[in-house]
Amino acid sequence: MLKYLNAQGEGFDADIAKALKAPLGDVRTLVAALAVSGDVICCKVTRYIDGKMIEGVSCRLSGTVPR
Structure with missing residues (x-):
């Protein structure tokens, strides 16, 4: 998840779960x-x-500052 946030800058929990294919x-x-x-x-x-x-x-x- 840290790699995802590093790449995306900011994330909504549902979007992170979908991107990582993990249960919410x-x-x-x-x-x-x-x-x-x-x-x-x-x-x-x-x-x-x-x-x-x-x-x-x-x-x-x-x-970090959100993009």
Whole structure:
């Protein structure tokens, strides 16, 4: 996941799970662990796609500026 974030700059948990072909629950667990260790910075995000509310977590590597 760190390689993905390094290449993409920032990622939404559902997009990361899809790109890595990993279960969303596993990605969220890993994101939480990486946030505790300080490797990533995360925030809760609500997106509206075609009028549908989608909640998730956006994250990026610590010490980087989103592109």
